Structures are given as C-alpha cells and as structure tokens.
Amino acid sequence: MIETRGLAKHFKDVRAVDGIDLTVAPGELVALLGPNGAGKSTTLRMLTTLIPPTSGQATVAGFDVVRRQRDVRLRIGYIGQGNGAGHSQRGRDELISQGRAYGMSVRDSRTRAAELIDSLGLAEVADRRVSSLSGGQRRRLDIAMGLIHAPSLLFLDEPSTGLDPQNRANLQEHILALRARHETTIVLTTHYLDEADSMAERVIVIDHGRIIADDSPARLKAEHVGDRIILGFDTESDAAGAAATLDAPRQGRQLHITTDGAPRRVPGILDDLKAAGHPAAEVEVRRPTLDDVFLKLTGRSLREGGAEATRTPELVEV
Amino acid sequence: MTTLITDTRTVFSRELRPTLRDPFTIIFSMVQPLVFLALFTPLLPDDDGTALQWFVPGIIVMSCLFASSMTGSNLLFEIQTGSHERMLVTPLRRPALLIGRALKEIVPMFAQAALIVTVCLPFGFRFNLMGALLGLIILAAFCIGLGALSYTLALASKNQEWLFWTVQQTLIFPLLLLAGVLLPIDNGPGWLRALAKANPLSYVVDAERALFNGDIWSSATLGGLLAAAVVAALGLGVGVRAMRRSD
Ligand SMILES: Nc1ncnc2c1ncn2[C@@H]1O[C@H](COP(=O)(O)OP(=O)(O)OP(=O)(O)O)[C@@H](O)[C@H]1O
Ligand SMILES: [Mg+2]
Numbered sequence: 001m002i003e004t005r006g007l008a009k010h011f012k013d014v015r016a017v018d019g020i021d022l023t024v025a026p027g028e029l030v031a032l033l034g035p036n037g038a039g040k041s042t043t044l045r046m047l048t049t050l051i052p053p054t055s056g057q058a059t060v061a062g063f064d065v066v067r068r069q070r071d072v073r074l075r076i077g078y079i080g081q082g083n084g085a086g087h088s089q090r091g092r093d094e095l096i097s098q099g100r101a102y103g104m105s106v107r108d109s110r111t112r113a114a115e116l117i118d119s120l121g122l123a124e125v126a127d128r129r130v131s132s133l134s135g136g137q138r139r140r141l142d143i144a145m146g147l148i149h150a151p152s153l154l155f156l157d158e159p160s161t162g163l164d165p166q167n168r169a170n171l172q173e174h175i176l177a178l179r180a181r182h183e184t185t186i187v188l189t190t191h192y193l194d195e196a197d198s199m200a201e202r203v204i205v206i207d208h209g210r211i212i213a214d215d216s217p218a219r220l221k222a223e224h225v226g227d228r229i230i231l232g233f234d235t236e237s238d239a240a241g242a243a244a245t246l247d248a249p250r251q252g253r254q255l256h257i258t259t260d261g262a263p264r265r266v267p268g269i270l271d272d273l274k275a276a277g278h279p280a281a282e283v284e285v286r287r288p289t290l291d292d293v294f295l296k297l298t299g300r301s302l303r304e305g306g307a308e309a310t311r312t313p314e315l316v317e318v
Numbered sequence: 319m320t321t322l323i324t325d326t327r328t329v330f331s332r333e334l335r336p337t338l339r340d341p342f343t344i345i346f347s348m349v350q351p352l353v354f355l356a357l358f359t360p361l362l363p364d365d366d367g368t369a370l371q372w373f374v375p376g377i378i379v380m381s382c383l384f385a386s387s388m389t390g391s392n393l394l395f396e397i398q399t400g401s402h403e404r405m406l407v408t409p410l411r412r413p414a415l416l417i418g419r420a421l422k423e424i425v426p427m428f429a430q431a432a433l434i435v436t437v438c439l440p441f442g443f444r445f446n447l448m449g450a451l452l453g454l455i456i457l458a459a460f461c462i463g464l465g466a467l468s469y470t471l472a473l474a475s476k477n478q479e480w481l482f483w484t485v486q487q488t489l490i491f492p493l494l495l496l497a498g499v500l501l502p503i504d505n506g507p508g509w510l511r512a513l514a515k516a517n518p519l520s521y522v523v524d525a526e527r528a529l530f531n532g533d534i535w536s537s538a539t540l541g542g543l544l545a546a547a548v549v550a551a552l553g554l555g556v557g558v559r560a561m562r563r564s565d
Contacts, residue, residue: 049406050403050406051564051565070409070411073407073408074409076407078407080400080403080407082399082401082403083401084400084403084404085404086336086396086401088336089332089336090339094332097332098404100328101325101405102408102409103320103409
C-alpha cells in the first residue's frame with residue numbers, strides 16, 4: 001500500500017524528514033510516534049501529495065506521489081493536523097462538498113454526511129457555522145470529512161488531539177470499525193502513547209526525521225526495555241543478602257531486576273528470598289510503556305510535549 | 319465521474335455558499351459602485367452625451383477587477399486553518415480550484431453589472447445585449463486569470479499576510495489607471511500611452527466599450543479576447559505550478 005525509499009524533505013537547513021524507508025502492507029494499522037518536530041506531519045504530507053519530496057521516492061496505493069498525484073488522491077483520505085472544515089462554512093455543507101470533490105453524487109454525499117453526523121455525535125452542531133463549534137466538535141467534523149468517501153487508505157495526523165477521553169475512545173472505535181468493515185489501511189500519528197499502544201499493531205518511532213524503531217508495541221517494549229521488578233527491604237543487610245542470592249544490582253534498600261514476564265516470576269523470587277532468610281518487605285512490578293521505549297532509544301521522554309501516558313505500577317504489599 | 323466542469327462547480331458552490339447564507343455583505347458591496355458612478359459621472363467631460371456610454375463599461379471592469387484580485391484573500395485564512403490543505407488532497411483538478419474560487423468573486427459582480435446597467439438606463443445609457451454578453455465572457459476570462467494570480471500570491475504570502483495586501487494594492491491601481499478605466503489616456507504623454515499599450519487590461523476595457531456599444535466585429539473585440547485569453551492561460555499556468563510546488 002505504501003512503499004518509500006530514502007524519502008526526505010529539507011526545508012532550507014531543517015532536515016524535517018531525513019531518509020525514510022517504509023513499507024506498509026494493505027490492511028495494516030500503523031502509528032507514527034515521535035516528539036514535536038520529529039517529521040511526522042511532513043512525512044504524511046509527502047505521502048498525501050501535498051508537498052514534493054526533496055529526494056527519495058514514495059509509492060502510495062500503487063502510484064508515485066510525484067508523477068501520479070491524481071491517482072494517489074483518488075485512493076486516499078487525509079485528516080490533517082489543522083481544521084479541514086472551512087470556518088465560515090457549515091459542517092453539513094462541507095461534508096457534502098467533500099463528497100462531491102471525490103465524485104460522489106449529491107444524493108450519496110447527503111446520505112453519507114447524515115450517517116457520519118449521526119455516528120460522530122454532530123447532529124446538534126452540523127448546521128451551525130464551523131467557527132462556532134468547540135475544538136472537539138470541530139475535530140470530529142474533520143474526521144467525518146476524511147471518512148466521507150470510505151477510502152481504502154486513510155492518513156490521520158493526530159486525530160484525537162483535543163478530544164475528551166470519551167470522544168477519544170469513540171474515535172478509536174470508529175477507526176477500528178472502519179478497518180474491520182472496509183479493510184482500510186490506516187496510518188496515524190499520535191502523541192497519546194496509550195492510543196498507539198492499544199490500537200496499532202505496528203508502531204514506528206520517528207526522531208529527527210528518521211525511523212529509530214519499527215515493531216509491534218509488545219515487541220518494542222520487550223526488546224528495548226523489558227519488565228522491571230523492584231524489591232524493597234526493611235534493612236540494608238537484607239537487601240545485600242537478597243542481592244547476593246538473586247545476583248541482582250542493589251540500590252540502597254532496593255533491588256532492581258529487569259526481566260521478561262515479570263508477573264509470573266515474582267512469586268518464585270519471593271519464595272527464594274524467604275527460603276534464603278532475606279524476605280522482601282514490598283514489591284513493585286513495572287511494565288514498560290512506549291515512553292520507556294522512547295526514553296531508552298533517545299534519552300528523552302516523549303511526554304515532555306504535554307502528551308500523557310498511562311503508567312500504572314502494580315504495587316503489592318507482602 | 320468528475321470533469322473539470324463538475325470540479326469547478328463543486329469549488330464554486332462551496333465558495334459561494336457562505337455568501338448566499340448571509341447575503342447582506344454582498345448587497346452592500348453591490349451598491350458601492352453605484353455611489354461611485356453617481357459621484358464620478360458628473361465630473362466627466364460630456365460634450366456629446368456619451369459620458370455614461372464610456373464610463374459604465376469601465377465601472378463594470380473595475381468592480382470585476384477589484385473582486386477577482388481578492389480571490390486569494392479568503393484563501394489566506396483557509397491556508398492557516400488547514401481547510402485549503404484538505405481541498406488539495408482531494409482529487410479536485412487543480413485548475414478547478416483556481417477557476418471555482420475566481421468565479422465566486424466574478425459571478426456576483428455580473429449580477430452587479432446587471433444592476434448598474436438597469437439603474438443607468440433611465441439616464442440615457444444604451445447598450446447592445448449580444449455585445450454586452452460577449453463582453454462579460456471576455457471579462458470573465460481575464461478575471462479568472464487575475465484571480466488565479468491572486469491565488470498564487472496568497473500561496474506565496476502564507477505566514478506573511480502583509481505581502482499579499484502590499485502586492486495586491488501596489489499592482490491594482492496602476493493596472494486600473496493605465497487601462498483608461500476612470501479617465502481617458504488618449505491625451506496623456508507618450509510614456510503613459512506606451513505603458514497603457516503594454517497593459518492587457520487596456521485591451522479588455524476597449525473591447526468592453528466597443529461591445530456594449532454594439533460594435534461586435536471589431537479589432538477592439540479581437541484585442542480584448544486575445545488579451546483575456548493570454549492572462550487566463552498565464553494565470554492558470556502559474557497557479558497550477560505554484561500549487562504543486564508550495565510547501
Ligand atoms: N513548511 C515548512 N517550512 C519550514 N520548516 C518546516 C515546514 N514544515 C515543517 N517544518 C519543520 O520541519 C520539522 C518537522 O515538522 P513536522 O511538522 O513534520 O513535525 P511533527 O513530527 O509533525 O511535529 P508535531 O508533533 O509537533 O506535529 C520541524 O522542525 C518544523 O519546524
Ligand atoms: Mg505534526
């Protein structure tokens with residue numbers, strides 16, 4: 001569905017995208033993850049024919065993005081980072097003219113617009129001026145516009161930014177349903193790590209215009225970070241004894257063990273420690289997040305950009 | 319299936335819809351040139367009662383010129399919000415984006431032309447219907463070209479709106495004055511007449527005057543037609559190229 005080779009875009013001296021090789025098969029759901037300015041939007045803008053690459057090439061839906069722009073455009077949908085709906089327009093009008101732009105009949109556009117208005121909860125605002133809509137309502141309208149022609153390849157640039165948790169969940173459901181029903185190939189960017197984690201079976205981490213990791217969320221976490229078991233002890237000597245027993249590094253009264261499948265290993269470890277006479281006082285199992293992966297890969301946290309992550313340490317008193 | 323024509327209609331009706339939903343602004347802008355006409359015509363030399371015959375086609379050209387040079391101004395905002403980008407990703411044909419937007423400015427001006435002509439009839443203004451219609455087609459072609467150039471200017475001015483307004487204002491008045499729209503230039507100095515000769519709008523204005531007067535098969539008509547065709551082709555060519563290359 002998508003095939004790029006050495007795809008790059010330089011703006012004067014900024015290497016926004018710096019040589020990306022990417023292959024996306026039909027039906028995949030891929031999330032591009034990266035901090036502000038990583039080059040996510042620029043990548044999508046090249047793949048959707050909006051800007052010409054500085055070098056390299058890309059084939060999207062079977063056509064070259066530079067030489068066969070119209071063929072590409074006919075086959076894709078794009079929900080940009082900005083507002084697709086014109087602010088002086090009314091939502092329903094925009095949906096219908098969007099359908100017309102893709103060659104749908106007036107009647108089909110109307111029907112489809114009504115469906116989307118209904119399913120995205122826009123009934124009350126669809127006939128108002130777009131400028132009077134709230135940020136989240138506008139975002140949902142943008143999404144409706146991108147879906148109007150049910151494209152077989154859909155690009156979404158931060159679709160859920162600005163939505164409240166409920167609408168975010170609703171949107172995710174929508175995207176997954178679309179995919180199940182039409183086998184849509186989906187490429188999205190997001191700052192929400194949990195979103196990438198739960199939706200995408202493939203996460204591509206981008207930094208400074210390059211791909212630095214590309215795998216399923218589970219594999220990324222297992223490969224780059226692994227689970228961590230943190231054991232706490234009442235006394236330093238217990239901790240030292242435990243460190244010797246388990247052959248694990250000690251930090252004061254704590255031991256940090258990096259491993260896979262931590263929850264299954266904890267009971268055994270606790271038994272061993274008890275048998276050795278250095279019982280643990282508390283234990284915490286930390287499952288890695290994609291942020292930990294990012295931190296490991298780049299030395300920086302993704303969450304500094306204001307996006308959120310879910311980290312729910314499982315604290316067990318023993 | 320879409321064609322250049324259906325695509326143009328899609329863009330045109332999208333652009334016009336907010337205006338139709340809120341017609342007050344357009345009614346106001348339609349009355350403006352009437353005021354202009356009422357204040358300006360008495361100042362023109364009128365030995366043989368032909369002042370209106372000379373002036374009315376000029377005013378029609380002027381409104382159309384102003385309107386189409388503003389094609390890019392709505393665009394500036396839509397470039398910022400992202401809705402222009404959204405249009406660019408659709409398979410709409412690039413010339414349709416240019417023509418549809420320009421037509422949105424031009425069509426209300428044609429309604430206005432009808433109004434001006436009607437108002438002037440009791441004051442002795444006479445015109446040839448066939449000629450006038452042909453004249454409007456020539457004018458539309460010219461203004462589509464100009465609208466496309468205005469569109470291009472907006473693309474070039476993104477993130478620096480002042481550029482759009484500066485260039486638009488700087489170019490529009492010389493273009494207008496050097497075409498003999500408001501004042502005749504036949505008696506001007508040689509350099510002025512030379513500049514007027516190089517101004518494509520001069521030929522369009524001359525053609526409008528000839529056509530409104532019923533002088534259909536004239537060299538003025540041909541000159542206007544050619545000038546309009548050249549400007550239209552140039553504007554569309556430049557506009558499509560700019561859209562392809564714009565970052
Ligand atoms: N039109 C442009 N002109 C100049 N520089 C640009 C342009 N578009 C993007 N850039 C620069 O290219 C880099 C990548 O930008 P891009 O918008 O692709 O980042 P992003 O990953 O989408 O970030 P965000 O998460 O903030 O949306 C940034 O440094 C940005 O300033
Ligand atoms: Mg972005």
